[in-house]
Amino acid sequence: MADSPKNPSKDQNRKLFWGMLGLGLIALIAIGLLYSLPLFDLLIAISLLIVASFLIRFLIFSPISENPEQREDSETINTDLDATARLADSFNEAILTVSPRQKIIYLNKSARSLFPKAQMGQSLNSVLRHPGVKDLVDNVIEGRPAEPIIFSLQTPVEQYYRITASSIDGPIPGDPTRRSRVILVLYNVTDIERANTLRADFLANASHELKTPIASLLGYIETLRGHAKDDPQARDQFLGIMQQQAERMQRLISDLLSLRRIEQTEHIAPMETSDIYLAARAAKEAVAPMAENRKVKTKYSGPKSLPVIGAQDELVQLILNIVDNAVQMSPPGSKVLIEGSILSNWQPGDGFASDQLGPDSARRRIIEPPATGKDYAILRIRDSGPGFAREHLPRLTERFYRIAGDRSSREKGTGLGLAIVKHIILRHRGGLLIETAEGVGTEFVLLLPVAPRQTNETSQASKINT
Amino acid sequence: MLPRSMIEIETNISELSDTLTDLAACVELMLSDSMTALRQFNLPLAQEISQRDIQANNMQRQIDEDALRIMTLKNLPATQIRKVINSVKIANDLERVGDLAEGIARRIRFLTADSSPNLTSGIERMGKQVAQQLSHALDALSRDNSVTAVQVWIADEDIDELYNALFRELLTYMMEDPQNITHCTNLLFMAKNLERIGDHATNIAESVYFTLTGVPLIEDEMIIKFMDEQNRGTT
Numbered sequence A: 001m002a003d004s005p006k007n008p009s010k011d012q013n014r015k016l017f018w019g020m021l022g023l024g025l026i027a028l029i030a031i032g033l034l035y036s037l038p039l040f041d042l043l044i045a046i047s048l049l050i051v052a053s054f055l056i057r058f059l060i061f062s063p064i065s066e067n068p069e070q071r072e073d074s075e076t077i078n079t080d081l082d083a084t085a086r087l088a089d090s091f092n093e094a095i096l097t098v099s100p101r102q103k104i105i106y107l108n109k110s111a112r113s114l115f116p117k118a119q120m121g122q123s124l125n126s127v128l129r130h131p132g133v134k135d136l137v138d139n140v141i142e143g144r145p146a147e148p149i150i151f152s153l154q155t156p157v158e159q160y161y162r163i164t165a166s167s168i169d170g171p172i173p174g175d176p177t178r179r180s181r182v183i184l185v186l187y188n189v190t191d192i193e194r195a196n197t198l199r200a201d202f203l204a205n206a207s208h209e210l211k212t213p214i215a216s217l218l219g220y221i222e223t224l225r226g227h228a229k230d231d232p233q234a235r236d237q238f239l240g241i242m243q244q245q246a247e248r249m250q251r252l253i254s255d256l257l258s259l260r261r262i263e264q265t266e267h268i269a270p271m272e273t274s275d276i277y278l279a280a281r282a283a284k285e286a287v288a289p290m291a292e293n294r295k296v297k298t299k300y301s302g303p304k305s306l307p308v309i310g311a312q313d314e315l316v317q318l319i320l321n322i323v324d325n326a327v328q329m330s331p332p333g334s335k336v337l338i339e340g341s342i343l344s345n346w347q348p349g350d351g352f353a354s355d356q357l358g359p360d361s362a363r364r365r366i367i368e369p370p371a372t373g374k375d376y377a378i379l380r381i382r383d384s385g386p387g388f389a390r391e392h393l394p395r396l397t398e399r400f401y402r403i404a405g406d407r408s409s410r411e412k413g414t415g416l417g418l419a420i421v422k423h424i425i426l427r428h429r430g431g432l433l434i435e436t437a438e439g440v441g442t443e444f445v446l447l448l449p450v451a452p453r454q455t456n457e458t459s460q461a462s463k464i465n466t
Numbered sequence B: 001m002l003p004r005s006m007i008e009i010e011t012n013i014s015e016l017s018d019t020l021t022d023l024a025a026c027v028e029l030m031l032s033d034s035m036t037a038l039r040q041f042n043l044p045l046a047q048e049i050s051q052r053d054i055q056a057n058n059m060q061r062q063i064d065e066d067a068l069r070i071m072t073l074k075n076l077p078a079t080q081i082r083k084v085i086n087s088v089k090i091a092n093d094l095e096r097v098g099d100l101a102e103g104i105a106r107r108i109r110f111l112t113a114d115s116s117p118n119l120t121s122g123i124e125r126m127g128k129q130v131a132q133q134l135s136h137a138l139d140a141l142s143r144d145n146s147v148t149a150v151q152v153w154i155a156d157e158d159i160d161e162l163y164n165a166l167f168r169e170l171l172t173y174m175m176e177d178p179q180n181i182t183h184c185t186n187l188l189f190m191a192k193n194l195e196r197i198g199d200h201a202t203n204i205a206e207s208v209y210f211t212l213t214g215v216p217l218i219e220d221e222m223i224i225k226f227m228d229e230q231n232r233g234t235t
Helices: A008-035 A039-065 A068-078 A080-089 A109-114 A131-142 A190-225 A232-264 A276-293 A312-329 A390-395 A407-412 A417-427 A455-465 B004-040 B043-071 B078-110 B117-143 B146-176 B178-213 B221-230
Strands: A094-098 A104-107 A149-153 A159-167 A182-188 A273-275 A297-301 A307-309 A335-343 A362-367 A376-383 A431-437 A441-449
Touching (some): A190 A232, A276 A297, A276 A335, A362 A390, A390 A431, A390 B146, B117 B146
Antiparallel strands (some): A431 A441
């Protein structure tokens, strides 16, 4: 056992002991030789030394070196409850235990983070607000069959849980006054529920939105096969339109697919660190050819590094959607401004720049950042396009919502750009504010949680900006 | 040791708040079920909602009776009186929410099943937001959180704007084609009901705030800041 490679510290201690003993002996012999003590005295000195070293060994080293296994065992027995709690904490599923009178007596780690305000002794139905919960627990206590229930949480994003319950103490025979405690396990079924609704939505949206371009394609094909058969001029013109329609359908499908992908993962916040400045630069480069065509300039100002918690390619998609819109809306010769900065200690109501678009602008907080007091990286994207009326603001990020009379967007856009923007922001637990003034322009304000590790850099960045 | 009368008061009030939470849970489910029924055109589910409304009404009556009984108890402290009155008010709001959700469910069968998905999606969207509002207001109640109550109050503005936008949209559909009128009118009533539910959620938030702070919610610092911002652009 002593040579077991698992216990290097034990080996070391043993070596130390023999080393000390050896040194002691040599020293003693040296002293003996120097003072030429009689042999008897030397023997006594040696035995004293041995006793002393054994004492040292047991008093000082033994608790660590001798029997760690045994020590651990006794600890396990002594702190059995602690270990059970640790075991329950290690589950991803939220686990709650309730007394027979449906008061909470235990919450594991996941349950505590799911219901941060729940307290011991609180009644179960005030934590899990669902009319079926009470019956579920009662059924379990009475030993009746208990169907699991689906419970939905609204904050911060919609989540669904399947709740199963089982009795801890089992039936207590012959004693109707004693009732069992009940353990409830919450399985996260958001993925399944979401997949179901998304599939239905996707089919409905896709079929509805593709109906129109397909009908028009069919119309042109019919014409080309019929009376425009031998008209080369009409044929060229029609093929051009048909290509545009087909391209639009392609864009529509790819937008629908990416929207669906983001929605599906929306309840899982990204973990990695990305740089929103790099994302803005990538978006700027991507729109450069179109901007040049339209004689619109794009300009970035702010720190050259803005690390945030986020997925880089989603951030690029997010900014690209807004910048692309802004460039399309801007009149020739104007500028699209992108401003990056850091906002420390965010408070509800913060975020809008002061009066950039005049005093009569309409403002709307589409998504409030969820965490008060945290630091957010801000990106403002401002165009000097036509703006729009206040009444459109609440519905702007709705999929397929189009501002009535806006013919150009009907032709070019898929109507999904801002819906994608919204869902990326939601997934990133960020914020989205819009300010617009008719005839002056529109400003989009994006807020994304600052990555925690680069505290030095971010504080530097905020210094530059304030 | 607490005197017997104190224990009696405590048990009675905790029973009252238990019934209130039950009512809240019931009504919340009615609202979310009405939206599911609308989305799936699920008529049996709509029927179930009507059944639940009877339960909700009974619970509200129960709360009224219990509250009356508690008020006759001796030595009732002032904070508890506020709590009891608050429970009665909130129960009243919740019962109305139940009726409105039932009203939505009742109209589903008058809709034409094969109508454009875009028409009902506006209602669903609004329904989701209203359900969230109600859920937050009830969270504020169960967690004694005045900040959440303030947030609910502020977000009601959103629902009003959403309702106005929806109203205008439905009106255009009706003008486009008179055949849409029946369908759209039903949807309009649903939107109106949802908007009313949002108002009741705000009422609940106001009651919660007042019980916790003793000050009307309108006088909250954040509300004043918000109102200032809101007045921009409208004048």
